[in-house]
Amino acid sequence: MKDQLNKANGSRAEQGVPQIIIVLTDGRSQDDVIPPSASLKSAEVKIYAIGVHQAVEWELKEIASEPHERFVYHLDDFAALKGIVNDLVASVHTAAAHPFSDGIIKDTTAQEAADLIFLIDGSVNVGSGNFQYIRDFIVNFIDNLEIGPDRIQIGVVQYSDEPSTEFYFNTYSTKTEVLDAVKQLQPKGGDEINTGEAVQFVIDNHFISSAGSRVSEGVPQAVIIITSSESSDDTNQAQLLLRKGSIYTFSIGGRDADSNELVQLATDASFSSMVSDFSNIANLQQQFLPLVSRVARREIIIEPIVINEVVTEVVSKRDIVFLIDGSANVGSTYFPVLRDFIGNIIEALNIGPDQVQVAVAQYSDDPQVAFYLNSYSRKDELLSHVNGLRLKGGRTLNTGAALEYVINNMFSKLTGSRKEEGIPQILVLATAGKSQDDVKASAQALAQAGILTIAVGINKAEAAELQRITFSENLAYRVNDFNALDTIRQAVTSSAKHLIFGGITEVTTAVKRDIVFLIDGSPGMGQSLHQVLEFLSRVIEMLNIGPDKDKVAVVQYGTGQKIEFGLDAYSTKEEVLDAIKNLEPNSKKPLNTGAALDFVTRNVFSASAGSRKEAGATQILVLIAAGKSADNVQPYADAAKMARIVPIAIGAKSADTSELQKIVLDPTFVLTMRDFRDLSTIQQELLSKMRTVIIQAVPEDAVKRDVVFLIDGSENVRVAFPSVQRFISRMVDNLDIGSDKVRVGVVQYSDNPRVNFYLNSYTTPREVKDAIKGLRQVGGRRANTGAALDYVKNNIFTRSAGGRAEEGVPQFLILLTASKSSDDVGQAALALKEAGVAPFSIGSGSADDRELQQISLSPSFVFKVNDLQNVETLQQHLESPLTTLSKELITRIPITGHVGETSLLCLLIRKMRSFIIFDGI
Numbered sequence: 066m067k068d069q070l071n072k073a074n075g076s077r078a079e080q081g082v083p084q085i086i087i088v089l090t091d092g093r094s095q096d097d098v099i100p101p102s103a104s105l106k107s108a109e110v111k112i113y114a115i116g117v118h119q120a121v122e123w124e125l126k127e128i129a130s131e132p133h134e135r136f137v138y139h140l141d142d143f144a145a146l147k148g149i150v151n152d153l154v155a156s157v158h159t160a161a162a163h164p165f166s167d168g169i170i171k172d173t174t175a176q177e178a179a180d181l182i183f184l185i186d187g188s189v190n191v192g193s194g195n196f197q198y199i200r201d202f203i204v205n206f207i208d209n210l211e212i213g214p215d216r217i218q219i220g221v222v223q224y225s226d227e228p229s230t231e232f233y234f235n236t237y238s239t240k241t242e243v244l245d246a247v248k249q250l251q252p253k254g255g256d257e258i259n260t261g262e263a264v265q266f267v268i269d270n271h272f273i274s275s276a277g278s279r280v281s282e283g284v285p286q287a288v289i290i291i292t293s294s295e296s297s298d299d300t301n302q303a304q305l306l307l308r309k310g311s312i313y314t315f316s317i318g319g320r321d322a323d324s325n326e327l328v329q330l331a332t333d334a335s336f337s338s339m340v341s342d343f344s345n346i347a348n349l350q351q352q353f354l355p356l357v358s359r360v361a362r363r364e365i366i367i368e369p370i371v372i373n374e375v376v377t378e379v380v381s382k383r384d385i386v387f388l389i390d391g392s393a394n395v396g397s398t399y400f401p402v403l404r405d406f407i408g409n410i411i412e413a414l415n416i417g418p419d420q421v422q423v424a425v426a427q428y429s430d431d432p433q434v435a436f437y438l439n440s441y442s443r444k445d446e447l448l449s450h451v452n453g454l455r456l457k458g459g460r461t462l463n464t465g466a467a468l469e470y471v472i473n474n475m476f477s478k479l480t481g482s483r484k485e486e487g488i489p490q491i492l493v494l495a496t497a498g499k500s501q502d503d504v505k506a507s508a509q510a511l512a513q514a515g516i517l518t519i520a521v522g523i524n525k526a527e528a529a530e531l532q533r534i535t536f537s538e539n540l541a542y543r544v545n546d547f548n549a550l551d552t553i554r555q556a557v558t559s560s561a562k563h564l565i566f567g568g569i570t571e572v573t574t575a576v577k578r579d580i581v582f583l584i585d586g587s588p589g590m591g592q593s594l595h596q597v598l599e600f601l602s603r604v605i606e607m608l609n610i611g612p613d614k615d616k617v618a619v620v621q622y623g624t625g626q627k628i629e630f631g632l633d634a635y636s637t638k639e640e641v642l643d644a645i646k647n648l649e650p651n652s653k654k655p656l657n658t659g660a661a662l663d664f665v666t667r668n669v670f671s672a673s674a675g676s677r678k679e680a681g682a683t684q685i686l687v688l689i690a691a692g693k694s695a696d697n698v699q700p701y702a703d704a705a706k707m708a709r710i711v712p713i714a715i716g717a718k719s720a721d722t723s724e725l726q727k728i729v730l731d732p733t734f735v736l737t738m739r740d741f742r743d744l745s746t747i748q749q750e751l752l753s754k755m756r757t758v759i760i761q762a763v764p765e766d767a768v769k770r771d772v773v774f775l776i777d778g779s780e781n782v783r784v785a786f787p788s789v790q791r792f793i794s795r796m797v798d799n800l801d802i803g804s805d806k807v808r809v810g811v812v813q814y815s816d817n818p819r820v821n822f823y824l825n826s827y828t829t830p831r832e833v834k835d836a837i838k839g840l841r842q843v844g845g846r847r848a849n850t851g852a853a854l855d856y857v858k859n860n861i862f863t864r865s866a867g868g869r870a871e872e873g874v875p876q877f878l879i880l881l882t883a884s885k886s887s888d889d890v891g892q893a894a895l896a897l898k899e900a901g902v903a904p905f906s907i908g909s910g911s912a913d914d915r916e917l918q919q920i921s922l923s924p925s926f927v928f929k930v931n932d933l934q935n936v937e938t939l940q941q942h943l944e945s946p947l948t949t950l951s952k953e954l955i956t957r958i959p960i961t962g963h964v965g966e967t968s969l970l971c972l973l974i975r976k977m978r979s980f981i982i983f984d985g986i
Contacts, residue, residue, distance in 0.1 A: 070110065084110045085157060088128055091117040091143075102128045112136065113153070117143055148695070177211050177361035179285045179313075180218045180234050180278050182267055186260075186292040187253035188225035190321065195343035196252040199291055202346045204247050209354055210361075212240035217361055218279070219243045220271050224263035225255025226545075230270065235277025257545060260296035264288075264303035264330070265552070268310060285360050287313040289353070290330060293343075295323035298545050302552055304329050313360045315353055319343055324722070325732040334723040383489040384422045384438050384482050385414070385561055386475045388467055391427030391457030394498035394525060399547040400456040403495060403523075406550045408451045410493070410558045416444040422483070423447055424475050428467035429459025434474070439481025464500035468492075468507035468534070472514055490516045491561055497523040497547075499530060508534045519560050523547055539731065540564075577682035578615045578755065579632055580608070581669050582689065583661055586621030586651045589692040589719060593741040594650050597689055600744040601645055607752055610638040616677070617641050618669055621651045622661035628668070632675030655695030658688070662701040662728070663925050666708055667942065684710040685755055688728060691741070693721040702728040704950060713754050717741045768801060769874045771808050771824050772947065773861050775853055777882035778813035778843035781910055785933035786842045789881055792936045794837050796879075799944055802830040808869070809833050810861055814853035815845025820860070825867025848884035854893035854920065858900055875952045876902040879943065880920060883910035883933050894920040903955045905943060909933045922955065 070076045070084050078084050086105065105112060114129035115138045116122070122139060129136040135156060138149055183203050187196065203221075210217045214235075221231035231250060237243045272278045272286050280286050288307075307314050307330065316327035316337040324339050331337035336356060340346050359365045387407050395403055407425070414421045422442075425435040435454055441447050476482045476490055484490050492511065511518050511534075520531040522543040531541035540560065542553045582601060586594065601619070608615045619629040629648055635641045670676045670684050678684050686705065705712060705728075714725035716737045725735045734754055736747045774793050776782070782789065793811070800807040804825075811821040821840055827833045862868040862876050870876050878897065897904060897920075905926045906917040910933070917927045926946065928939050 070105075070108070078108075084108070085113070086110055087113045087115065087153075087157075089115045089117070090120050092119045093121045094124060098124055099127050106130060113157070114138070115146075115149075115153075116140070117146070177358060178216055178279070179287055179357070179361040180220070180272070180280070181210075181357065182220045182222060182271055182288040184228075184263055184267055184288055184290045185221065185223050185250075186225065186258055186294070186319075187223035188255045188258050188293065189252075190258060190293045191252055191319075191343070193252055195293070195319070196250075198343040198346050200247060200250050202291075202350065204244055205347065206350055206354060207240065207243055207247065209350075210240075210357070212243055214238050218277055220276070221247065221250070222263065222267055222271065223250070223253045224259065224266070225253055226257040226259060227255075228259075228263040228266040229253060233271060233276040234279075257297040258292060258294050259298040259545060260290065260292055260326075260330075261298040261300040261303040261552070262545075262549065264290075264300070264307065268306050268312070272310065272312065285313055285363070286310065287315070287357065287360055289315040289317065289357075290327070291317045291346075292322055292327075293319040294321040295326060298549065299543055299553060300326055300330060301556065307332075313365070315356070317346065317349060317353075324737070325726065325735065328722050328726070329732070334721055382420055382483070383491055383562075384424075384476070384484070385491045385493060386424045386426065386438070386471055388432075388471055388492060388494045389425065389427050389454075390429070390462065390496040390498065391433070392429035392459045392462045392498065394462060394496075395456065395523075395547075397456050399497075400454075402547040402550060403497075404451060404454050406521075406554060407493075407495070408448055409551075409554055410561060411444070411447055411451060413558045414444075414562065416442070416447060418442045422481055424481070425451060425454070426467070426471065426475060427454070427457040428463070428470075429457055430461045430463060431459075432467045432470040433457050437475060437480035461501050462496070462498045463502045464494070464496060464530075464534075465502040465504040465507045468494075468504065468511060472507070472510055472516070476514065476516060484515070489564075490514075491564075492516055492518045493521065493557065493561055494518060494534065495521040495523070496526050496531075498525045499527045504530060504534055517564060519557060519564075521550075521553065521557060523550065577613065577677055577680070578608075578685055579618075579670065579676050579678070579682050580615060580685045580687065580755070581618045581620060581632070581665055582687045583620050583622060583665055585623070585656060585658075585690045585692065586627075587623035587654055587656045587692065588650075589654070589656060590650065591691075593691060593718070594648075596741040596744060598645055598648055600741075600748070602642055603745070603748060604751060605638065605641055605645070608638070610636075610641055612636050616675060616682075618675070619645065619648070620661070620665055620669060621648070622658070622664070623651075623656055624653045625657075626661050626664040627651050631669060656690070656692045657696045658690060658694035658724075658728075659696040659698040659701045662686075662688075662698060662705050662712075666701070666705045666710065667925065670705075670708065670710055671942070678709065684708075686710050686712045687715065687751070688712060688725075689715045690720045690725065691716075691718040693719060693724060698724055699727050704946065706730055707951065713751065715744075715747065715751070717743070768806055769869065769872075770877060770947070771810075771862065771868050771870070771874055772800070772877045772879065773810040773812060773824070773857055775857055775878055775880045776811065776813045777815070777848050777850075777880075777884050778819070779815040779845045779848045779884055781848065781883040782881075782933060783842060783844075785883065785909075785936070786840075788934045788936055790837055790840055792881075792940065794834050795937065795940055796943065796947075797830060797833050797837065799940075800948075802828070802833055804828040808867055810867065811837065811840065812853065812857055812861060813840075813843045814849065814856070815843055816847045816849060818853045818856040819843050823861065823866040847887040848882060849888045850880070850882060850884070850886035850916070850920070851888040851890040851893040854878075854880075854890060854897050854904075858893070858897045858902065862900065862902055870901055873952055875950060875955060876900075877947060877950075878902050878904040879907065879947075880904060880917075881907045881933065881936065882912050883908070885911050885913040886916055890916050891919055898922060901952065901955065903946075903950060905946070907933075907936060907939060907943075909936075 072079060112128055112130050113136050114125040116125045117140050125137050125139060126133050185199060207219060218234040220234045222228050223231060232246055237246060267288060270276060272280055274281060314330055314332045316331045318324060318327045318339045320341055327337045328334050338349055338352060389403060411423055422438040424438040427433050436450055471492060518535050520535045520541045522531045524546060526543060528543050531543060535541045542557055544550055544553060584597060605617060616632045618632045621627050621629055630644050635644060668674060712729050714728050714735045716725050717740055722737055726732050729735055736750060776789060797809060808824040810824040813819050813821060822836050827836055857878060860866060862870060864871060903922045904920050906921045907928045908917045909930045918924050921927045928942055930936055
């Protein structure tokens with residue numbers, strides 16, 4: 066193997082590129098492994114040893130580099146290989162990580178080096194007493210680091226209303242100088258705590274070469290944020306900038322800080338912590354000091370965010386109304402700033418009568434229309450009139466009345482609204498004060514009218530009121546002054562251009578709810594399960610259980626899932642409570658939360674299992690977890706949310722807060738505690754969340770999709786062919802058919818594929834259904850499924866045939882077959898999925914389970930019936946993923962294939978570049 070790692074064979078060892086070997090074996094070696102592995106290690110080659118089945122443990126350790134817990138994997142069978150891929154790839158990334166500068170590899174392992182900023186809240190909320198504790202913490206922290214121009218450099222920034230530099234990286238070069246400067250720090254004072262602005266200031270003024278930063282040399286850049294309270298300004302942009310800059314971010318919060326906000330700012334949940342009192346901050350040194358040291362030694366690596374610039378602009382129709390505060394809260398001084406903010410957003414839109422229409426109104430005591438949606442059709446006209454706006458004036462701010470006026474007079478067909486044509490209706494509210502009248506009824510009316518509201522609050526605008534108007538924290542933006550408006554302009558513009566109204570679900574005690582409790586039953590829960598069950602009983606006591614009221618189900622999970630009882634199992638509160646008393650822990654490690662989310666979405670929140678979603682019942686999922694998931698939760702959480710399920714996550718013990726936040730619609734729907742003994746403290750909050758109104762904004766492309774039905778037309782399907790036709794026709798009934806919405810194509814195959822109609826052949830539901838009714842079976846004795854898959858990829862999912870993959874429209878294939886393929890399906894299926902198509906497989910009769918799994922996007926999308934004559938029973942099972950999976954979700958789902966050595970090899974090759982020794986015995 067050492068002969069392969071030479072320049073002639075492509076090795077770049079002389080350039081300093083890390084050399085890595087991965088050995089995969091399922092038995093004991095027939096020769097001695099010790100001398101050659103020692104020789105490779107002496108040449109600084111990193112070796113991973115993966116043993117399966119009869120591989121010998123001591124031999125794996127002799128082969129592998131140290132530490133063995135990182136470089137040795139010993140698995141029971143080949144099926145377990147798939148479970149280690151992500152961990153292995155992450156480990157290889159870490160082993161291979163070297164920072165670059167001008168093409169030269171720096172020696173980063175010889176010593177610790179980092180540029181570290183302490184960003185300190187110096188507001189009055191901290192106070193002089195607490196500030197002293199913070200200052201002592203920083204002194205002791207620095208005293209344990211290797212300080213110097215070639216080691217760790219320190220900078221300090223204080224902030225409150227605005228940030229101010231105490232000293233830069235290159236101000237002091239010795240530990241003594243740095244410590245003396247820190248000891249002299251005094252709190253700067255100030256009422257506001259603008260963390261977002263402070264992060265921006267640090268990035269612009271400290272992580273730059275002139276301030277002493279060594280970012281161009283590949284030295285890690287890090288910041289420790291210490292704050293007493295929730296930020297007064299928006300931190301979303303700050304989070305993005307920190308990640309974009311690959312800055313290692315640590316966060317420490319006091320009693321009034323927002324833990325979710327700090328976790329979002331931090332690089333990882335383990336990089337964030339809270340203290341009940343700053344007198345205890347010294348205890349955090351043992352948590353953060355090792356992490357900072359590991360960052361400085363390059364043992365923790367941030368994978369850089371890659372941002373692809375989109376140069377092709379997709380024209381999107383929408384009607385946008387801007388409702389602007391024209392009161393004294395804005396005043397003549399700042400009105401031009403607000404006017405420019407609106408003008409810059411309009412500048413980024415595709416204006417035209419068949420594209421984006423814009424209207425503007427001001428309000429204070431009462432509303433005043435500047436122009437309607439149909440007043441101007443050219444961008445230059447709009448901008449000219451926006452630039453000519455003058456402050457309306459007035460001291461009272463009646464936002465509720467203004468919202469009502471807009472609904473009745475500006476989102477009207479007479480004034481240019483195209484709502485009846487299905488064009489998204491968007492309201493952008495910009496206000497600088499608290500409303501003097503009630504906004505709740507008007508906000509509710511906007512939601513019920515299908516109008517997506519985006520709120521921008523400035524200065525005295527109240528965050529809670531903005532969220533009441535938008536019904537979503539994600540659609541409410543707030544800044545402390547008018548000069549900061551530009552920091553949120555891009556985010557507001559993106560929301561206005563790309564989001565549409567996603568639906569409203571109002572949960573009240575008079576409304577039916579289907580509530581599923583998904584409980585961690587793994588060993589990590591332990592004796593806490595009894596506390597969880599007692600908590601469930603107390604919560605259920607507060608519900609209105611009954612067939613036409615609240616229905617409850619309980620599922621336990623760990624490695625697998627078990628339905629303890631379903632939504633239809635019990636119809637009275639007493640029965641539910643009795644069933645809960647008898648539950649016992651029921652699962653094993655590892656904890657697969659992603660798989661559990663997928664299971665409940667498909668098998669519990671379904672009509673056949675008692676779900677009343679189609680009858681208007683709200684779908685609520687309460688997840689209770691004691692640990693971090695071993696699998697990826699993101700795609701399955703997104704699919705659950707797109708299926709109109711409202712997730713609420715409760716975590717304690719080793720649960721990962723950042724992971725739970727991926728599961729829910731809004732970070733406030735994550736409820737955490739140190740131990741499940743504290744569950745009683747969140748009972749009322751949980752019940753409140755269950756009654757909350759949820760509005761979900763979804764991407765406009767969520768209504769578009771290209772769907773191709775690929776039908777086995779061989780003799781095996783002859784009797785069932787009419788049932789297949791009816792199934793496809795009923796599927797079409799539930800799709801929004803149209804040239805700008807859902808397109809459908811049909812292909813049959815046996816020996817060869819034959820097109821019945823393309824994606825762009827028909828544009829109305831009636832045309833599509835008539836074509837399906839007229840289908841005639843092609844016949845044939847063979848079913849060459851592989852060739853058919855290859856055909857649809859190259860001839861049907863194409864622009865000329867009506868495919869819109871290039872526009873980002875999700876691509877779906879539904880295969881219906883009763884045959885084992887006469888040719889190989891593996892390569893064609895893989896190529897189809899790599900092209901971004903999401904295949905679903907429906908099989909019966911002689912259809913091969915292994916083939917169906919190879920073809921499908923994931924095993925979750927394989928559906929079996931005894932006979933294709935029963936295919937209509939699967940309609941609801943397919944409708945949920947077909948209507949909820951977005952292109953982004955499709956790309957997140959790992960591509961399935963053969964589970965074994967070959968699939969592991971393919972996955973690894975796609976993710977990294979290294980040598981792999983493959984035991985081919």
